[in-house]
Amino acid sequence: MIxxxxxxxxxxxxxxxxxxxxxxxxxxxxxxxxxVALKLEPQNVRMAFVDEDQSFxxxxxxxxxxxDGYFDLYEVNDRTQIIEEIRAGRAKAGLFINxxxxxxxxxxxxxxxxxxxxxxxxxxxxxxxxxxxxxxxxGVTGNMYFSDADAENVVIAQEPFIMDTEILFNPDEKxxxxxxxxxxxxxxxxxxxxxxxxxxxxxxxKRTLEQLLxxxxxxxxxxxxxxxxxxxxxxxxxxxxxxxxxxxxxLPQPSSHGLLFLLALVYVAVMIALGLLIxxxxxxQQQAMFIAIFIIVPSILLSGFIFPLEAIPDSxxxxxxxxxxxYFVDIIRGLLIKHTHFIDLSASYLALLGFVVVFVGLSIIKxxxxx
Amino acid sequence: xxxxxxxxxxxxxxxxxxxxxxSIGKGQIFGLLGPNAAGKTTVxxxxxxxxxxxxxxxxxxDLNTADAKPIFGYVAQYFGxxxxxxxxxxxxxxxxxxxxxxxxxxxxxLQRYNLSQFKDLxxxxxxxGYKRRLALACALAHDPxxxxxxxxxxxxxxxxxxxxxxxxxxLSAEGKTLFVTTHYMEEAQRCHQLAFISSGSIVANGTPDExxxxxxxxxxxxxxxxxxxxxxxxxxxxxxxxxxxxxGSELRMVVKPxxxxxxxxxxxxxxxxNNCKLxxxxxxxEDAFIVLTQxxxxxxxxxxx
Numbered sequence: 001m002i003x004x005x006x007x008x009x010x011x012x013x014x015x016x017x018x019x020x021x022x023x024x025x026x027x028x029x030x031x032x033x034x035x036v037a038l039k040l041e042p043q044n045v046r047m048a049f050v051d052e053d054q055s056f057x058x059x060x061x062x063x064x065x066x067x068d069g070y071f072d073l074y075e076v077n078d079r080t081q082i083i084e085e086i087r088a089g090r091a092k093a094g095l096f097i098n099x100x101x102x103x104x105x106x107x108x109x110x111x112x113x114x115x116x117x118x119x120x121x122x123x124x125x126x127x128x129x130x131x132x133x134x135x136x137x138x139g140v141t142g143n144m145y146f147s148d149a150d151a152e153n154v155v156i157a158q159e160p161f162i163m164d165t166e167i168l169f170n171p172d173e174k175x176x177x178x179x180x181x182x183x184x185x186x187x188x189x190x191x192x193x194x195x196x197x198x199x200x201x202x203x204x205x206k207r208t209l210e211q212l213l214x215x216x217x218x219x220x221x222x223x224x225x226x227x228x229x230x231x232x233x234x235x236x237x238x239x240x241x242x243x244x245x246x247x248x249x250x251l252p253q254p255s256s257h258g259l260l261f262l263l264a265l266v267y268v269a270v271m272i273a274l275g276l277l278i279x280x281x282x283x284x285q286q287q288a289m290f291i292a293i294f295i296i297v298p299s300i301l302l303s304g305f306i307f308p309l310e311a312i313p314d315s316x317x318x319x320x321x322x323x324x325x326x327y328f329v330d331i332i333r334g335l336l337i338k339h340t341h342f343i344d345l346s347a348s349y350l351a352l353l354g355f356v357v358v359f360v361g362l363s364i365i366k367x368x369x370x371x
Numbered sequence: 372x373x374x375x376x377x378x379x380x381x382x383x384x385x386x387x388x389x390x391x392x393x394s395i396g397k398g399q400i401f402g403l404l405g406p407n408a409a410g411k412t413t414v415x416x417x418x419x420x421x422x423x424x425x426x427x428x429x430x431x432x433d434l435n436t437a438d439a440k441p442i443f444g445y446v447a448q449y450f451g452x453x454x455x456x457x458x459x460x461x462x463x464x465x466x467x468x469x470x471x472x473x474x475x476x477x478x479x480x481l482q483r484y485n486l487s488q489f490k491d492l493x494x495x496x497x498x499x500g501y502k503r504r505l506a507l508a509c510a511l512a513h514d515p516x517x518x519x520x521x522x523x524x525x526x527x528x529x530x531x532x533x534x535x536x537x538x539x540x541x542l543s544a545e546g547k548t549l550f551v552t553t554h555y556m557e558e559a560q561r562c563h564q565l566a567f568i569s570s571g572s573i574v575a576n577g578t579p580d581e582x583x584x585x586x587x588x589x590x591x592x593x594x595x596x597x598x599x600x601x602x603x604x605x606x607x608x609x610x611x612x613x614x615x616x617x618x619g620s621e622l623r624m625v626v627k628p629x630x631x632x633x634x635x636x637x638x639x640x641x642x643x644x645n646n647c648k649l650x651x652x653x654x655x656x657e658d659a660f661i662v663l664t665q666x667x668x669x670x671x672x673x674x675x676x
Contacts, residue, residue, distance in 0.1 A: 206453075
């Protein structure tokens with residue numbers, strides 16, 4: 001009996017070539033993608049610097065940071081601008097060297113320099129702290145010792161300068177602040193893709209679609225009618241998750257409730273529209289589920305939510321930018337933790353809006369009024 | 372009311388509908404009769420605009436299908452209403468899809484199809500017969516001029532079937548045009564106009580009487596003789612034999628005019644040693660149906676349509 005059931009299941013599976021393709025292709029594509037893309041070592045992390053000293057010594061530090069390829073340095077005007085650059089997301093790290101740096105070095109007075117790190121990205125924050133060592137290794141500091149003829153010999157020379165690291169926006173490096181904002185997006189993605197992913201394909205499987213197709217409804221009214229209820233449900237879910245986060249998990253308040261609502265609205269619309277598109281592409285509910293998972297898994301891993309975007313090789317980076325969740329992560333961290341200005345988030349908002357237009361447009365094209 | 376010109380539809384290699392033209396007048400009950408997989412459902416879907424024809428066009432009340440949607444209703448072969456909605460919710464939904472909010476009409480439809488008592492039941496819990504009534508009520512919610520019914524009584528008990536047909540006549544009397552697909556002979560008899568479809572092509576078209584005359588000069592003989600495999604085999608081997616059909620203890624044959632009645636009797640006698648008398652009779656619809664839907668490339672097949 002069991003044998004007969006197994007045989008029947010295998011026959012049914014074989015008769016669904018798209019599902020078989022998904023089962024075979026999905027792991028291969030994802031494995032290849034993740035094998036190439038998932039790295040913990042960031043490259044070319046944008047670092048804003050102010051070098052008031054402009055000396056041989058300060059150049060040594062900058063060269064040390066730049067030469068390993070971890071940091072991509074660019075100059076800004078003053079110390080506050082470093083923080084604003086990081087807040088805006090244009091830089092992930094910053095370096096400030098005071099104007100008396102070389103004077104103090106030559107006096108062996110151990111000057112301080114300041115290293116700023118964006119504290120909103122879990123693995124990137126840690127990696128940046130680690131790689132800042134390249135500013136203080138022997139290659140850099142070797143030439144910074146000045147002997148005083150009168151001084152006593154010491155066994156261990158003190159560091160010629162001290163680098164103070166300042167974790168911006170999340171000074172205590174709270175894990176909930178790292179992850180919770182993105183988790184909201186993951187949950188909404190799951191709810192929206194799976195709720196809407198089966199909505200049309202279920203009508204097709206249950207044969208209710210055929211009966212619907214003879215009515216005078218337009219494509220647009222079908223799509224909007226299908227989208228609206230799920231948009232509202234997902235929006236309610238979005239705020240429900242936020243409220244639980246605020247009440248129980250120390251989630252910070254946003255810089256602007258209006259912008260947060262705008263994000264909720266646009267992101268939910270993207271996900272619901274994508275779900276609808278999945279539903280229109282799929283022939284069975286099973287296929288829809290698989291495609292949804294096919295989208296959710298790389299979204300989580302390639303969006304900068306867990307692994308830093310800066311660690312993803314340039315060849316794969318376009319995939320990250322083709323993932324709506326990438327922009328969500330950028331905006332929600334900006335709103336909840338960094339308090340980024342709207343103007344600096346506008347590109348990400350526009351990207352999400354673009355996804356809505358593309359997905360709704362494709363859905364309307366795909367939804368032929370004929371079976 | 373319904374005019375289809377040279378409709379063709381191909382699914383990959385299969386030519387499902389081949390150059391089908393139909394003209395159906397107002398108030399008619401038109402039956403499309405054909406064996407399974409002959410293309411009945413494809414034709415009805417083409418007429419309703421659910422699928423697009425590769426060639427040909429359809430006019431319903433002089434409108435193309437897309438514009439005609441508000442004036443026709445469609446009942447699919449399979450239950451296409453929402454099982455998770457109640458009877459009333461289904462009815463209300465389909466009415467609203469046509470912009471109708473006339474509760475009086477919907478209640479009238481519930482009564483007409485004996486559904487009032489099930490108004491608040493989930494559609495999925497209804498029996499097959501009542502599901503069919505609900506589908507019909509939903510298709511009539513917007514009071515269409517034309518109703519397309521794809522095998523409306525398949526799998527329905529004879530009593531309900533009769534009730535449904537009484538209703539079809541009433542709808543026809545109300546001036547509605549009905550397009551019905553079926554493979555039930557008795558249903559075909561009830562239609563005002565009929566077309567036989569076989570392998571995607573219309574092989575005969577007319578009133579039931581006209582169709583039975585489609586056998587032309589071919590003759591139909593009958594006799595009371597219980598089923599005997601050897602008799603069947605021997606008869607089928609006769610040159611000019613078109614159809615051998617057993618109805619209980621009645622044996623019917625359709626033969627070409629040149630086949631001699633005595634010769635047939637002789638063959639039967641040789642096997643059964645019974646002196647049976649063959650009587651010539653009029654072809655019925657089933658004779659015509661089977662003959663006309665047999666492989667039309669068969670050398671034995673000739674019609675005068």
